[in-house]
Amino acid sequence: MDARWEPAPVPAPALAGELETNVRRLLEYEENELAATAERAGRVPELASALASGIDGAAIQERLSSAAWWSSFRAFGCAVLMGDELKAARAMPAIGFSPAEIARAVHPNGTSATAGAGLVAGPAGTVTAAVAEIAGAPKGRVVLVRLVDRQMVARLAMRANIILMLTDGQRDLGTSLPDGMMPEVQRLIGHESDHVLVDRKLKRLAVAVSWTKGLWLWAVSGWDP
Secondary structure: OOOOOEEOOOOOOHHHHHHHHHHHHHHHHHHHHHHHHHHHHHOOHHHHHHHHHOOOHHHHHHHHHHOHHHHHHOOOEEEEEEOOEEEEEEOOOOOOOOHHHHHHHHOOOOOOOOOEEEEEEEOOEEEEEEEEEOOOOOOEEEEEEEEOOHHHHHHHHHHHOOEEEEEOOOOEEEEOOOHHHHHHHHOOOOOHHHOEEEEOOOOEEEEEEEEEOOEEEEEEEEOOO
16 A cells, blocks of 8 residues: 655644654663663773783773673674774764764763763764773763664664654665665655655654755654644
């Protein structure tokens, strides 16, 4: 069955506001969870010890890849900074920004005693990123990142139990649907400025939630007109 998306009635159904609120809470939870994880990573004593020992960056990177004390953080891209100097990095996605630039995007005013997190959109990709001080290592910071891609969208959609699609207004950057169902939802691309669309035939409602400039998450749910 083909989707027939059209502007929502005025005023928009209450479901539209509920969907947007739920997505924004989901994104806030994602950032808070990542910040807490980075804070835990910064408190790993072996990381501070490695920096204090004077070993080179290659040896630190090898430990990030194999040491048991870092196993809880290998699901993330990681960089270790001393000031703005990169000491080691592991599995950092290439988004066109250096780890120091990602850290500055999260903490524009420099270092902070409080772990912070946020969305960082680079010229070649987007990540959620968190930065935390490394306890016992003056000027030491750890950066953890997750690439914003289809895998992340699928994970967020599963957590919220809704359909999600990431778009830049021109392309599908990640959809939480099997390939065969994508065309119906992909018809929403380019209509982000409409904000709320409905499909009366298939009884669905879609809301474009702005994540950052030029990046949206379409949230789609069942709707009873």
